[in-house]
Amino acid sequence: xxxxxxxxxxxxxxxxxxxxxxxxxxxxxxxxxxxxxxxxxxxxxxxxxxxxxxxxxxxxxxxxxxxxxxxxxxxxxxxxxxxxxxxxxxxxxxxxxxxxxxxxxxxxxxxxxxxxxxxxxxxxxxxxxxxxxxxxxxxxxxxxxxxxxxxxxxxxxxx
Numbered sequence: 001x002x003x004x005x006x007x008x009x010x011x012x013x014x015x016x017x018x019x020x021x022x023x024x025x026x027x028x029x030x031x032x033x034x035x036x037x038x039x040x041x042x043x044x045x046x047x048x049x050x051x052x053x054x055x056x057x058x059x060x061x062x063x064x065x066x067x068x069x070x071x072x073x074x075x076x077x078x079x080x081x082x083x084x085x086x087x088x089x090x091x092x093x094x095x096x097x098x099x100x101x102x103x104x105x106x107x108x109x110x111x112x113x114x115x116x117x118x119x120x121x122x123x124x125x126x127x128x129x130x131x132x133x134x135x136x137x138x139x140x141x142x143x144x145x146x147x148x149x150x151x152x153x154x155x156x157x158x159x
Contacts, residue, residue, distance in 0.1 A: 012021070020151060021120035021151060021154050026072060028065060028068040029065065030151055031149065032055075032145055032149050032150070032152075033062045033069065033148050034147045035072065035073065035082070035144065035146055036054065037144040038145055040080075040142035040143050041083070041142060041145060042139060042140050042141065043143075045141065046083040046143070046145040047085070049147070050117070050148075051123040053073070053147050054091055054149060055148055055149035055150070056085055056098070057084060057147065058084050058085055058146040058147065058148040059086070059097040059099065059100070060084060062106055062134055063106065069132070069146060070126065070131075070132040073126060074132070079128050079143075080128055080143070081122065081125045081126065081127050081143045082125060082143060082144045083124075083144070083145040084125065084134070084147050085097050085148075086098070086123075087122055087139075088122050088136070089122040092122075093114075095124065108133050109134045110127060110131075110133035110135055113130075113135050114136035115136065115137075116129075121136040121138055122139055123137055123138070123139040124137070137139055
């Protein structure tokens with residue numbers, strides 16, 4: 001193919017893409033979030049439930065994302081605590097995100113958390129009683145959950 005023909009072919013293909021969240025999910029930046037409150041689950045069940053939605057238990061990476069989640073939780077007026085995807089179950093005191101195994105860089109622990117109360121708190125929640133700041137909790141507690149996944153990209157090729 002000649003360079004001119006390649007250039008014309010390239011210029012004739014226009015890709016349009018827009019991000020969208022599934023119905024019932026809420027968008028912030030490049031992610032979609034589902035606040036699941038139909039049946040409180042233990043942490044491991046919450047991880048599995050999110051995976052059935054092709055999502056992960058939310059991994060909060062910034063203050064802006066944390067504030068979005070807190071504000072949305074408050075707007076629901078349910079006074080619930082929500083699981084997030086942070087755990088120190090592998091190494092006590094080393095909190096990592098469940099899906100990536102990355103260390104938590106941003107955190108929003110409520111004072112005096114994390115405290116590993118009774119040496120039995122390895123999972124993390126947005127705690128209603130702490131104004132949705134983070135709490136290390138027993139993984140066997142039954143809480144609501146927040147799932148996160150990337151926005152779906154819809155693309156159309158015109159050419």
